[in-house]
Amino acid sequence: MFPLRSISTACAVRWLVFVVLWSGVTGAGAASYPYWHTSMVHTAWTKQDGAPTAAFDMAQDHRDMLWFAAGDGLHRFDGVHFERLTAIDGNKLRSSNTNALLVVGTALWVGYNFGGVSVFDQGRVRHYDASDGLPERSVYRLARTAKGVVWLSASTGLYWLEGQRWRHVEPEDGLPAGDFHYFTVLPDQTVLAYHPDGMYRSTPGGHRFRRVLAGKDIEIGHLRPDGDVLLVSTEHKLYRYAPATGALTPLHLPDGDQPFGVFLDQRGAMWINTDAGVKLLTPDLRTQRAFYAPNNLSGKLIYNAFDDREGNLWFTTENGVDRVRESRLTTIALPPRMFSGLSVQADGDGAVWVGNFQSTGNYEQRSFGLLADGTRQATPLLGVTATTRAPDGSAWFASGLTLWHRAAGRWQSWPLPPDLRGHDVQALAMDASGRLWVSVMRKGVHVFRDGQWQPGGGIAALATRTSVSLLADARGRVWFGYPGNRLAVLDGATVREYGPGDGLEVGNITVMVADPGSSGGLWVCGDQGVGWFDGRRFAALQGEDGTALGGGSGMALTRGGELWLHGADGLTRVAAADLARVRSGALRLPVERFNHLDGHEGKPAPLRPLSALTEAADGRLWYATSGSVGWIDPAHIVRNRRPPAAQVLALRTDREQYRPVSGQVLPRRTRNLEVDFTAAGLSVPERIRFRFRLRGLEQDWRDAGARRQAFYTSLGPGDYRFEVIAANEDGVWSTVPGAVAFRIEAAFVQTIWFKLLCGAAAIVLLLLCYWWRLALVTRRISERLRERLGERQRIARTLHDNFLQSVEALMLQFDRIKHGLAPDDLARASIDRSLDTAEEVLNEGRAQVLELRIGHELSGDLDTALSQLGHSLAPRHDAQFCLTVQGTARPLRTAVAAEAYAIAREALLNACRHAHSATVTVDLHYAPRHFALKVGDRGRGLPAEVSAQGHRPGHWGLTGMRERASDVGGTLHVDSAPGSGTRVTLRVAARRAYARSGSLSISLSSVTG
Incomplete structure (x- = not known):
């Protein structure tokens, strides 16, 4: 229910009914649109779609969004969704009961039903109320002059904004006191205000008024595009007022309508609100189009109207919001009962012939023609089932009974032969020699010429097979389209057939068009797609997304080089440049579609491919569907050049x-x-x-x-x-x-700090895991070494306690046997020699036991182990032992320490056993860049042949030392000469010799337990 404010009930009702299109000029910018044509697309949104009901005012902001002021708040619309707002950019409305709207730049002005104005601008808000000079009364309308002066009307009169304060137009300014609902801002900065005692006009750019029209009880004024004003009185009388001259001209509606409301749009068209809906009037004020509730209008009462920047017209009603826009496809009015089986055929004289075929057999509705001058002409055509245009521009038509021909403004007809009568003609084509090819349902293809019929044109293969479509090209060939991806061509007297094996994949072939841009090229349309024939093979065309290009029942190649298709979803346009790409081998191409959103209704006949698309002499494309006939001009398609925000x-x-x-x-x-x-x-x-x-x-x-x-x-x-x-x-x-x-x-x-901490913790954890693993491996190695040493000790004990003791006992027995013999007994010499040999065996056994037990006797690091070894071996062979250490001792790698010890032991044993040296020395050198071990003696030295060969025949001590040195990446040098002693030197680079921090290194003492 609308607020009555502080006016009489009668005035309130008139205010609700006589709503005006104020923003038809100011809201749409400088765009200019032609007068409406007959084809218009209407869309309605109601409350269930989220649309406001009974919206008082509309506006379009700088982002092209539509705004509606209603009693339940502001509503915003982007073309798809309505959104009800109680705040804008976080700033709340003063009231949800909004009344008036105004857009100035980026600012949205809102007037409230209970007084006050708010200005919202990019996140900021400015509220005007009584402290700024506004009354606490309803704000009806907001408007702005071209020079930026903002005016508003309220139940207490007119106000204008001066700086940051609103000024009231007082009676001494020439405007009587009272309720002013409406005013009109004129292009010359003056304002027209409407009062029961007359119409008042302000001075240009000023706020003083004078009465320019007495009486008439003018209530509303609409600014026309030409600058005049359409005035509407409370008695529904219309006047045209010329501000430049003051002339007032009465207007009369010839249809005798008594409108509830009258308003103008930016095209200069007049719309009247009747008790059933709204009517569009022609320039001579006759009804051009009507939209009635509830079928094609959301309500009966128009509250407001608005022109947007794209040329659409909007209405608000008691039930919702309606939009009216022009369609890109223009339909024409058809005679009564002409609603199915429609076809179109253009001839060379500029006429378009609309055929009508009804499957019920009712042929009473005759077809008609649209001549080049726009007039309609009756025809003798009944039940048209097929049409074609001959090379000379004349038109041929056929039904199940008759052939018609129109040329030079004259009609001529021939009945079908008795054996063909009653069978509908499926397709027609006129070849270059003047023969008319006629395909008849269930009767095959025939040739008609000079009143004579010839089955199959003299070719038996064509006489019994009905083709769905026919085409005669400029090269004299005749093409026959069949169902199931089958096509044949007659070239001279030769018939060749094509099928799926030749790339033909369009389904039932409904229409064919020869391509003048190539030699022998052909465009083929079927119910499953569109194909291109390059003279050798067919190829199916695809859209940009790779899907097959939809087929249909109509196809035309325009004089501008564009390919147009007509199918169930509407019209499809392929640009000339994209067709050139197809001829060069490209099969994917962009297309433009015109469907129900552009005014397309119904669909072309799918089973009987009537002529559903044809190009007229003026370049327009005419199309026919099951319930409409329309056209589009490819050269003058209305485009929306406004980029969306x-x-x-x-x-x-x-x-x-x-x-x-x-x-x-x-x-x-x-x-x-x-x-x-x-x-x-x-x-x-x-x-x-x-x-x-x-x-x-x-x-x-x-x-x-x-x-x-x-x-x-x-x-x-x-x-x-x-x-x-x-x-x-x-x-x-x-x-x-x-x-x-x-x-x-x-x-x-x-944060990065947390990631760094996690990285550091991970590193520490890895190190701990590494150290734990290292300790574990070290412990396992130590256990294995201890096991090996224990086994060696057990073997050594067994040899010493059993074998060696047995050998000594045996020697004592032989010695007693020797002492029991005569001194001159020859056996005594043999026994002595045997005892000497046994002594050597015993010494060798003791040496082996010493080697087995040597690890057990070691303690400490390499220098300690070698010192113990040297001081153990030297006294047994009457030699002196000396060990020296140079540099700071560093832990050696496990393998290096073990091999160095083994090499030194072998060298010491050789020096003690074989060199007979009085002095044996060991020198350990821990240098920064290498580790060196030197073992020397002053004995007899190595024989020359041993030095030359590198080892003693049958002995492998020197060879073993070299192998041990090589295993740890070191080098071994043996310097010796007969009579001058021997020096064995092991040298290992520091990076191979010394243990790194945290690496596995085992002291020799660790294996002793």
Whole structure:
């Protein structure tokens, strides 16, 4: 229910009914649109769609969004979704009962039903109330002059804004006191105000008024595009007022309508609100088009009307919102009962012939022609089933009974032969020699010429096979299209057939068009696609997305080189440049579609391919469907050149929604994000397409199609910038992206410091694990060495306690036997020699026992072990032992220490046993760059042949020492000469000899237990 404010009930009702299109000029900018044509597309949104009801005012902001002021608040509309707002950019409305709207630049002005005005501008708000000079009464209307002066009307009169304060037009300014609902801002900066006692006009740019019209009880004034004003009185009388001269001219509606409301649009058209809906009047004020509730209008009572910048006209009613726009396809009015089986055929004289075939057999509705001058002409045609245009421009038509021919303005007809009568003609084609090829249902193909019929044109293979479609090309060939991807061509007297093996994949062939841009090229259309024949093979055409190009029942190659298709989904256009690409081998091509959004209704006949698409002499393409006939001019398609302004509406996390304000900080641990965005597309919002990207995560644009949301998961902390662009129905993209920058705070576990700490902890853990593993390996090696040493000791004990003791006991027995013999007994010498040999065996055994037990006798590091070994061996062989250490002792690698000890032991044993040296020395040198071990004696030295060969024949001590040195990456040098002693030197590089920190190194004492 509407507020009556502080006026009489009668005035309130008149105010509700006589609503005016104020923004028809100011809201639409400088765009100029022609007068409406007959084809218009209407769309209605009601409360169940989220649309406001009984909206008092409308406005379009700088981003092309539509705003509606209603009693339950402000509503915003992008062409798809209505959104009811109680706050704008976080600033709350003073009241949800809004009344008036005004857009100035980026600012939205809102007038309230209970007084006051708010101005919202890019996140800021300015509220005007009684302290700023406004009354606490209803604000009816807001308007602005070209020089920037803002006016408003209220129940207490007119006000204008001076600086930051509102000024009231007082009676001394020439305007009587009272309630002013409406005023009109004129192009010369003057204002027309309407009062029951007359009409008042202000001075240019001023606020003083004078009465320019007495009486008439004018209530509303509509500014016409030519600067005049259409005045409407409370008695529904219409006047045309000329501000320049003051002339007042009465207007009369010839249809006798008594409108509830009258208003003008930016095209200069007059619309009247009747008790059933709204009517569009022609320039001579007769009814051109009507929209009635509830079928094609949301309500009966028009509250307001508005022209947007794309040329659409909007209405608000008691039930919702309606949009009226011109369609790109223009339909024509058809005679009664002409509703199915329609066909169109253009001839060379500029006429278009509309045929009518009804499957019920009712042929009473005759076809008609549209001549070049726009007039309609009756025809003798009945039940047209097939048409064609001959090379000379004349037109042929056929039914199941008759052939017709129209040439030079004259009609001529021939009955079908008796054996063909009653069978509908399926297709027609006229070849270059003047023969008319006729395909008859279930009767095959025949040739008609000069009144004579010939089955198959004299070719038996064609006489019994009915073709779905026919084509005669400029090269004299005749093409025959059949069902199931079958096609034949008659070239001279030769018939050749094509099928799926030749690449033909279009289904039932409904129409064919020869291609003049290539030699022998052919375009083939079927119910499953479109194919191209290059003279050798067929290829199926595809759209940009790789799907098959939809087929249909109509196809035309225009004089401009474009290919047009007509199918169940509407018309499809392929540009001439893209056809040239097909001729060069490309099979994927972009297309433009014209469907129900462009005014296409019904669909062409699918089973009987009537002539569903034809090009007229003036370049227009005419099409026919099951219930309409229309046309489109390819050279003058209305385009929307206005780029849509994409904008971000909201940021949503799992817990909260955020305003799209740059600099927004999202909480820690935000991983999932939803971004809502939109762009106002008010003409064909269904074709709006979006692309978006999140800078900081991605650089390339992502195609969202028609979706108006973006989703991100697993986001990390950082700075981001979301950007979105949109393209309108004609592919015009946004020039500036809608964007919002935000930052996600990092939790401590997401900071670089936490990552560094984790890295350090991981390193420490790895080191601990390494050291633990190293200790474990060391312990296992020590255990194995101890086991080996224990086994050696057991063997040594066994040899000493059993074998060696047995040998000594045996020697004592032989010695007693020797002493029991006579001194001159020869056996005594043999026994002595045997005892000497046994002594050597005993000494060798003791040496072996010593080697087995040597590890047990060791303690400490390498120098200690070698010192113990030397002091143990030297006294047994009457030699002196000396060990020296140079440099600071460093732990050796396990393998190096073991092999060095083994080499030194072998050298010491050789020096003690074989060199007979009085002195044996060992020198350990721990140098920074290498480790060296030297063992020397002053004995007899090595024989010359041993030095030459590198080893003693049958002995492998020297060879073993060299192998041990090589195993640890070192070198072994043996310097010796007969009579001058021997020096054995082991040298190992520092990086191979010394144990690194944390590496495995075992002292020789560790294996002794």
